[in-house]
Structures are given as structure tokens and as C-alpha cells.
Amino acid sequence: MAETVHDLAAMVARFARSDGIHTTAVPRLDLIRSTRQTQDLHTVHEPALCLVVQGAKRVMLADHIYDYDPAKYLVVSFDLPIIGQITSASLAEPYLCIRFGIDAGVLSDLAVDMPWDDELSPKGPGLLLGETTPDILNAATRLVRLIEAPDDIPALAKLYERELLYRIIRAPGGRAVLRSVYGPGQGKQIARVIALIKKTYREPFEMARLAEDAHLQPSALHQHFKAVTLMSPLQYHKRLRLQEARRLMLFEDQTAAQAAFSVGYESPSQFSREYRRQFGLPPMKDVEALAGSILATGPQSGEEAGARSTSETVH
Incomplete structure (x- = not known):
């Protein structure tokens, strides 16, 4: 049966009745709902397919902007520090999104069955916007429908997951998903x-160590890393430190000095300078503003309330 985005939105709304991130019994499948637009949320996004079925969202990676809605999906192929903002949501028509984590093992199995054509080798950053086709919509609907048939999950979830990823890879530009x-x-x-950076971000930055681990010359690593993430390895390292420090101050009541030392800074003044450059305000003023926003309106979309440490997002 051909599904429409309205059918899928109604299903997601039925399973996600309140604002926030709703974990499901289907492995790696989350449903997200928000009845309001949000301010910028800084996070490290793990590899995933994000399929908006109602409303719209904007994601920023470095200085690149990606807008997506029910007509477009977003694929994140690498762990990337991004800024996300829900741009269309209301009580009458809440933002509804399916987020499906991409499993490297399943992706590797698919890659074996889809030999790479050198002429089609993708370039560009580790984010992909694609058109939400009927095939992709139907595959996603089958996966979400398993929520109401839990006995079928062990037998069918892997089949539907494979189909969904296959449809994404076969879409224009979709082979970029295989790059990782x-x-x-x-x-x-x-x-x-x-x-490795996510595992060791509290330690001093060492380009030589990263290059040795990647079996690349430092200059080549810098070039290829920036092509994927739109930032240098050092900028990525700093971004992880600052985002984790922000989380520690906001959710674990650490002072600016405590957070700075927790993420590896030796100089609180350097931390404050870099924090202000990244977030626009000094550390404690920024955290006070964020806390006030959350108290006044509740968590933006459940993502702040469920924030995890940077180290917990390492695969």
C-alpha cells in the first residue's frame, strides 16, 4: 500500500503524544515531537537518518546551512558537531520527526552488495539532504509501524532497516552515506x-598522533577531515570541549572553572575567551540564559533534558 507523509505523521503523532524524544522498542528508532520553534541547540550528532514528517528544521555545520522538511530528509554520515533549530512547529501542527540511528555493521553489509563505482565517488561534507521519495517513505512507514507490533520486531526490524538504508543509498547522492x-x-x-578525538578530547590536541592513527600525512589529514566536517581537527577538538563544558555547567551545576578543568583546559581565561567566541556570551551568563529559557518554556524538544556527555556518544 502506498503511504503518504500525512499517514506517517498521524502515526508518529499517535506514538509521540508529548514534546520530547521518544525511544521506541525498535532498535535505534526515536520519534521526536515539539509544539514550538526552538533556539539554537549545539550537539554532537551521531550518524542517523532524520525524516521530518511535519514541520521543519534547520541544521548548521560550520557556516553551511541545511533546511529540511517533509519533502527532504537529512542524513548524518559521521559524528558531527552541529547546531540545530526547529523552525516550524505549533500546537496545532507540531514538529514531528523520525530519527533512525545508522548502524555501521548494517551499512558495511550493504556496501558489500553494492560495489563502489570510482566514477561515483562522493565528495563534500558528511551531511546529505535528499528528496523524500515514495520508496523511502514506504520503507520508513513499515519500520515505524512495528512499534504497534512488538512481536514482529525481532524478525522484521532488521529487514526493514536494511530496506530503508538501501533506498537512501540508491537515491541521488546517497552513496555518500557509505563513505564512513x-x-x-x-x-x-x-x-x-x-x-579518537571524541575519546581523547580532554587531552591536549596532538595532530601527529591523529595522523599516525589514520595513516595519513598531517597535511592530508587536515584536508580530508575538513572536507567531511567543514572544520579542522583542532576546531573539532575545541568544539567538543566547549559543548561538553556547557553541558556540565547547565545540567551538573559545575562552575565555569570546574567545567574548564573537567574538559581539559589549563587556563580558565582561555576557556572563557573560546567559550564566548563559540556561544556569544561568557560561560555563566550563557548558562543562566539557557536555564531561564528551559524553566520558562520547558525543554526545547526533549534534547536538552536528555543531553548526554560527549564521551557517551562515542561509538
Whole structure:
């Protein structure tokens, strides 16, 4: 049966009755609802497919902007520090989104069955916007429908997951999704470097160590890393530190000095300068403004309330 985006939105609304992130019994499948637009949310986005079925969202990676809605989906192929903002939502028509985490093992299996054509080798950042086709919509609907048939999940979830990822990969530009696990170029090396930075971001930055781990010259690593993330390895390292410090101050009541030392800064003054450059306000003023916003209106979309440490997002 051909599904429409309105059918899928009604299903998501039925399962996600309140604002926030709703974890489901289907592995790696979350449903997100928000009845209001949000301010910027800084986060490290893990590899995932984000399919908006009602409303709209904007994501920023470095100075690049990606807008998506029911006509377009977003795929994040690498762990990327992004800024997200829900741009269309209301009580009458809440923002509704399906977020499906991309499993590297499933992706690798698919890659084996889809030999790479060197002429189609993708370039560009690790974010992809694509058109939400009927095939993609139907595959996503089958996956979401499993929520109301839990006995079918063990047998069918993996089949539907594979189909959904297959449809994404076969879509125009979709082979870019495979870069982190397969194919020519340095995608796998960059994925390894990202994982290492996330694991060791509290330690002093060492380009030579990262280059050695990736089996690349430092200049080549810098070039390929920036092509995927739109930032240098050092900028990525700093972004992780600052976002984790912000979380520690907001949710664990650490002072600016405590947060600075927790994420590896030796100089509180340097931390304050870099924090203000990133977030626009000194550390404690920024946190006070964020806390006031959350108290006044509730968590933006459940994402602040469910914020995790940077180290917990490492695969």
C-alpha cells in the first residue's frame, strides 16, 4: 500500500503524544515531537537518518546551512558537531520527526552488495539532504509501524532497516552515506580520527598522533577531515570541549572553572575567551540564559533534558 507523509505523521503523532524524544522498542528508532520553534541547540550528532514528517528544521555545520522538511530528509554520515533549530512547529501542527540511528555493521553489509563505482565517488561534507521519495517513505512507514507490533520486531526490524538504508543509498547522492565504512578515499580514516578525538578530547590536541592513527600525512589529514566536517581537527577538538563544558555547567551545576578543568583546559581565561567566541556570551551568563529559557518554556524538544556527555556518544 502506498503511504503518504500525512499517514506517517498521524502515526508518529499517535506514538509521540508529548514534546520530547521518544525511544521506541525498535532498535535505534526515536520519534521526536515539539509544539514550538526552538533556539539554537549545539550537539554532537551521531550518524542517523532524520525524516521530518511535519514541520521543519534547520541544521548548521560550520557556516553551511541545511533546511529540511517533509519533502527532504537529512542524513548524518559521521559524528558531527552541529547546531540545530526547529523552525516550524505549533500546537496545532507540531514538529514531528523520525530519527533512525545508522548502524555501521548494517551499512558495511550493504556496501558489500553494492560495489563502489570510482566514477561515483562522493565528495563534500558528511551531511546529505535528499528528496523524500515514495520508496523511502514506504520503507520508513513499515519500520515505524512495528512499534504497534512488538512481536514482529525481532524478525522484521532488521529487514526493514536494511530496506530503508538501501533506498537512501540508491537515491541521488546517497552513496555518500557509505563513505564512513567503505569505498575509495579517506572516509574510513576520518571516521577513525573522529572517534579518537571524541575519546581523547580532554587531552591536549596532538595532530601527529591523529595522523599516525589514520595513516595519513598531517597535511592530508587536515584536508580530508575538513572536507567531511567543514572544520579542522583542532576546531573539532575545541568544539567538543566547549559543548561538553556547557553541558556540565547547565545540567551538573559545575562552575565555569570546574567545567574548564573537567574538559581539559589549563587556563580558565582561555576557556572563557573560546567559550564566548563559540556561544556569544561568557560561560555563566550563557548558562543562566539557557536555564531561564528551559524553566520558562520547558525543554526545547526533549534534547536538552536528555543531553548526554560527549564521551557517551562515542561509538
